[in-house]
Amino acid sequence: MALVSPPEGPSRWPADPWAGLGRSVAQAFSVALGAAGAAAPPEALRDLLDTAGGDDWDVALAVHRFAKTVGRSPDELASEIARSLVRPAGILSAVPKAGYVNLRVDPVPLADATLGAVFERGERYGGAEPTGLSVCVEHTSANATGPFHVGRVRNAIIGDTLTRILRAAGHQVTSQYYVDDMGRQAAMITWIWSKPRAEWPEEVRGAAPEEALPGESDPRPDRTLGRPYPAVAAYLKGHPDADREVTALVQDLEQGRPPLEHHRLTERILRGMLASLQRINIGFDEFVWESTFLTDGSVAEVVRRLRAAPHAIVEANGARAIDAATYHLPKEDARIIVTRADGTTLYVTRDVAYHLAKMARFPRVIDVLGQDHLLHAKTLIALLTELGEARAPEFILYQYVVLPDGGKMSTRQGTAVFLDDLLDEAVDRARKEILARRDDLAVADVDAIAAKLGASAVRYHIARVAPDKAVRFTWEDALSFEGRTGPFVQYSYARASSILRKASAAPSGWTGRAQEISTPPEQALVRSISRLPGLVAYAARTAHVHTIAGYAHDLAETFNRFYQDVPVLRAEVERESRLALVHAARQTLGNTLDLLGLDRLEAM
RNA sequence: GGGCCCGUAGUAUAGCUUGGACAUCACAGAGGCCUCCGGAGCCUCGAACCCGGGUUCGAAUCCCGGCGGGCCCGCCA
Numbered sequence: 309m310a311l312v313s314p315p316e317g318p319s320r321w322p323a324d325p326w327a328g329l330g331r332s333v334a335q336a337f338s339v340a341l342g343a344a345g346a347a348a349p350p351e352a353l354r355d356l357l358d359t360a361g362g363d364d365w366d367v368a369l370a371v372h373r374f375a376k377t378v379g380r381s382p383d384e385l386a387s388e389i390a391r392s393l394v395r396p397a398g399i400l401s402a403v404p405k406a407g408y409v410n411l412r413v414d415p416v417p418l419a420d421a422t423l424g425a426v427f428e429r430g431e432r433y434g435g436a437e438p439t440g441l442s443v444c445v446e447h448t449s450a451n452a453t454g455p456f457h458v459g460r461v462r463n464a465i466i467g468d469t470l471t472r473i474l475r476a477a478g479h480q481v482t483s484q485y486y487v488d489d490m491g492r493q494a495a496m497i498t499w500i501w502s503k504p505r506a507e508w509p510e511e512v513r514g515a516a517p518e519e520a521l522p523g524e525s526d527p528r529p530d531r532t533l534g535r536p537y538p539a540v541a542a543y544l545k546g547h548p549d550a551d552r553e554v555t556a557l558v559q560d561l562e563q564g565r566p567p568l569e570h571h572r573l574t575e576r577i578l579r580g581m582l583a584s585l586q587r588i589n590i591g592f593d594e595f596v597w598e599s600t601f602l603t604d605g606s607v608a609e610v611v612r613r614l615r616a617a618p619h620a621i622v623e624a625n626g627a628r629a630i631d632a633a634t635y636h637l638p639k640e641d642a643r644i645i646v647t648r649a650d651g652t653t654l655y656v657t658r659d660v661a662y663h664l665a666k667m668a669r670f671p672r673v674i675d676v677l678g679q680d681h682l683l684h685a686k687t688l689i690a691l692l693t694e695l696g697e698a699r700a701p702e703f704i705l706y707q708y709v710v711l712p713d714g715g716k717m718s719t720r721q722g723t724a725v726f727l728d729d730l731l732d733e734a735v736d737r738a739r740k741e742i743l744a745r746r747d748d749l750a751v752a753d754v755d756a757i758a759a760k761l762g763a764s765a766v767r768y769h770i771a772r773v774a775p776d777k778a779v780r781f782t783w784e785d786a787l788s789f790e791g792r793t794g795p796f797v798q799y800s801y802a803r804a805s806s807i808l809r810k811a812s813a814a815p816s817g818w819t820g821r822a823q824e825i826s827t828p829p830e831q832a833l834v835r836s837i838s839r840l841p842g843l844v845a846y847a848a849r850t851a852h853v854h855t856i857a858g859y860a861h862d863l864a865e866t867f868n869r870f871y872q873d874v875p876v877l878r879a880e881v882e883r884e885s886r887l888a889l890v891h892a893a894r895q896t897l898g899n900t901l902d903l904l905g906l907d908r909l910e911a912m
Numbered sequence: 913g914g915g916c917c918c919g920u921a922g923u924a925u926a927g928c929u930u931g932g933a934c935a936u937c938a939c940a941g942a943g944g945c946c947u948c949c950g951g952a953g954c955c956u957c958g959a960a961c962c963c964g965g966g967u968u969c970g971a972a973u974c975c976c977g978g979c980g981g982g983c984c985c986g987c988c989a
């Protein structure tokens with residue numbers, strides 16, 4: 309007889325501890341407001357509830373807007389609503405104040421719902437049930453011309469964090485890196501490496517000395533093979549003959565005649581770049597090579613359809629274009645060139661093929677792009693519209709990382725800070741911090757911890773800022789381990805882990821004795837833990853990945869206060885419940901670190 | 913010239929989508945906390961919504977106009 313596991317009945321613990329409360333509070337307010345003459349559907353009220361919490365309230369409703377429609381003062385109406393409100397289970401009190409109805413949430417059932425949910429869901433706490441929606445997130449997609457600098461890495465951090473958040477929100481997410489192996493930049497790399505070094509222009513040789521070039525074993529081909537690139541780019545500007553050679557190479561690439569070494573060069577540089585990203589836990593599900601859309605004929609198909617599109621035009625020199633006047637692009641002239649006079653395609657044309665492929669496969673398509681790509685995004689949408697595609701990709705545009713003086717990071721100008729250098733510095737500093745505190749760790753352990761601390765300092769420093777604000781890069785802030793930083797969050801996690809290690813028996817489940825979670829620091833911690841599911845849903849909806857970074861700091865800080873004031877191991881009757889709370893805090897901190905792509909540290 | 917984004921304490925940031933109660937948090941500054949589970953921590957204090965109009969009972973938030981900063985307006989990617 310086969311063992312039959314019990315059926316997965318409806319979960320006792322909702323994924324979001326606030327879900328039921330929000331519904332019943334909105335319902336109660338709807339009834340009370342209706343009785344006062346102000347009709348408001350519960351769904352609308354739910355969005356109006358303020359759940360931020362204050363000293364004397366947990367959930368509040370501002371009644372000003374309703375006061376107006378019933379011709380009463382906000383204070384009057386708030387008083388009446390507070391009086392007539394039938395308090396749902398879990399609400400202790402309703403008190404009017406300054407036009408608000410302030411509700412006190414009973415901390416006992418909230419603690420029960422929160423800890424129950426964390427114990428039941430474990431690693432999945434904070435996330436939602438599967439939605440069945442497939443989403444493609446394209447991010448990074450930097451040209452394979454050399455090492456990542458910190459500016460470019462912002463794209464990868466936003467994209468990868470968004471990928472993690474969307475996954476937690478229940479979507480089926482595929483992350484893609486679009487590899488440009490067709491354009492001029494890729495051609496420039498192949499152009500220079502196709503020549504023996506003796507034939508390199510003097511300027512390029514000077515900028516890329518022999519010893520900086522690839523040897524037998526080359527751990528970092530992005531640095532070595534990419535080394536001549538800035539000099540080549542500069543050289544071509546002043547040398548039309550060389551520039552024509554590169555143009556000819558671009559044509560060869562597009563006609564499917566790449567030099568033998570071309571693909572391999574791109575691949576090797578890319579591999580080096582990806583090794584950098586791996587240090588901050590960023591990887592990709594798929595790499596999509598631009599050349600595949602030429603090989604499989606889809607670019608030709610796009611060109612054919614665009615030539616027959618409603619606003620297709622032919623330039624005097626034979627270039628094909630779309631008259632985009634109706635799309636109101638912020639360009640001086642309204643043409644979008646589809647193919648050059650020589651018949652070759654442009655980046656945006658090939659990007660149309662790529663996006664058609666993505667949209668055929670994914671109902672939701674998201675691209676993470678730097679602010680300079682706004683016009684490109686609009687152009688792409690215009691071309692997709694010309695082809696009769698009603699959907700459009702979603703674009704997450706972010707501002708740059710700027711230097712303290714406001715200047716740009718530029719590899720060519722020598723102002724870039726490279727990710728590897730920053731990480732090396734951060735890891736070095738982390739090692740010193742560890743050694744200053746501990747003398748009981750093996751060297752290998754110190755190194756492993758330092759790598760994780762350094763990576764988290766760097767990644768968090770960029771993830772914490774809203775995408776539409778520039779990140780001002782300073783070494784001092786990027787290398788800080790105090791306050792609003794990744795290591796601060798890891799520290800709280802390590803402290804929680806330490807308590808659990810010292811407890812003779814780890815909590816095996818939620819005790820259910822929520823009334824023992826009774827002091828303010830404990831209740832504040834419960835409240836913070838309970839907010840994660842709602843926040844993940846919000847972050848997934850708005851793509852505001854930085855809100856998760858802010859939350860991580862809040863939660864860590866709340867845990868630290870609890871840690872400071874509330875004894876756990878030395879507690880007597882409450883010991884077990886407090887251990888459960890520590891377990892839940894650790895779990896939630898850990899899940900949040902995952903969302904941000906930061907490593908958990910059991911000790912540091 | 914046209915378009916998009918940003919402007920919050922000394923510095924750096926949250927809040928702006930959907931207007932609402934003394935505007936979040938950190939760093940730096942001043943002052944405290946180690947008989948106690950990890951002081952990368954905790955507590956206290958001082959300090960901010962670019963300017964001008966408008967809408968509104970109410971504006972950091974919405975609208976208009978300035979000013980300052982970033983980006984774009986390639987048959988580059």
